[in-house]
Amino acid sequence: xxxxTQSPKYLFRKEGxxxxxxxxxxxxxxxxxxxxxxxxxxxxxxxxxxxxxxxxKGDIAEGYSVSREKKESxxxxxxxxxxxxxxxxxxxxxxxxxxxxxxxxGTRLTVL
Amino acid sequence: xxxxxxxxxxxxxxxxENATMNCSYKTSINNLQWYRQNSGRGLVHxxxxxSNEREKHSGRLRVTLDTSKKSSxxxxxxxxxxxxxxxxxxxxxxxxxxxxxxxxxxxxTVLP
Numbered sequence: 001x002x003x004x005t006q007s008p009k010y011l012f013r014k015e016g017x018x019x020x021x022x023x024x025x026x027x028x029x030x031x032x033x034x035x036x037x038x039x040x041x042x043x044x045x046x047x048x049x050x051x052x053x054x055x056x057k058g059d060i061a062e063g064y065s066v067s068r069e070k071k072e073s074x075x076x077x078x079x080x081x082x083x084x085x086x087x088x089x090x091x092x093x094x095x096x097x098x099x100x101x102x103x104x105x106g107t108r109l110t111v112l
Numbered sequence: 113x114x115x116x117x118x119x120x121x122x123x124x125x126x127x128x129e130n131a132t133m134n135c136s137y138k139t140s141i142n143n144l145q146w147y148r149q150n151s152g153r154g155l156v157h158x159x160x161x162x163s164n165e166r167e168k169h170s171g172r173l174r175v176t177l178d179t180s181k182k183s184s185x186x187x188x189x190x191x192x193x194x195x196x197x198x199x200x201x202x203x204x205x206x207x208x209x210x211x212x213x214x215x216x217x218x219x220x221t222v223l224p
Contacts, residue, residue: 033211035214040219041216041217042200042214042215042216042217043155043200043214044214045211045213048211058211088152090154090155092154092155097211098142098143098204098211098212100145100157100160101155101157101202101212102157103154103155103156104154105153105154106152106153106154108152
């Protein structure tokens with residue numbers, strides 16, 4: 001069963017804590033992405049990775065960090081430096097950076 | 113910065129009617145893609161149109177691209193209640209910044 005998965009679906013965090021969101025794909029895609037979506041808004045790119053062990057900042061990378069140690073996995077850490085982290089986070093993957101992106105179901109993060 | 117902007121922001125129609133959404137963008141593109149998002153879910157790819165194409169069809173979907181006007185339209189014919197969702201255009205910019213940039217979306221409501 002091929003696809004892209006994110007966990008957890010809902011995540012609650014206290015202010016000042018770091019939290020890591022998981023994203024896994026078994027589509028053999030080289031490129032992976034993290035987006036943030038606020039209510040009624042479009043997607044904003046946080047980080048993307050074109051290949052293992054390489055990643056680039058997107059438009060809103062401040063307060064976030066990523067790693068790409070394996071082709072299948074692209075975890076996102078929301079650090080305490082992120083001023084307003086409550087949002088819906090979407091992970092995606094694609095064969096190449098300009099190909100069709102396949103999205104995971106998302107993680108809704110709420111900071112209490 | 114926002115590259116693609118959808119118009120209208122919200123659209124409400126009766127089942128059976130056609131729905132037209134527009135996307136305008138600012139700089140040259142390699143391709144333009146349309147995605148759909150059901151509430152609280154990930155995005156699903158609908159159709160990709162390349163910069164040298166003018167029209168593309170997929171089932172009840174028809175996409176046009178006018179590069180001279182830097183605009184695209186998505187037409188959904190014979191709409192159904194299940195088409196209720198947000199629709200986003202995403203542009204692949206020409207040049208070195210090879211990543212997709214998403215617009216803020218059109219919220220379509222199809223009334224039964």
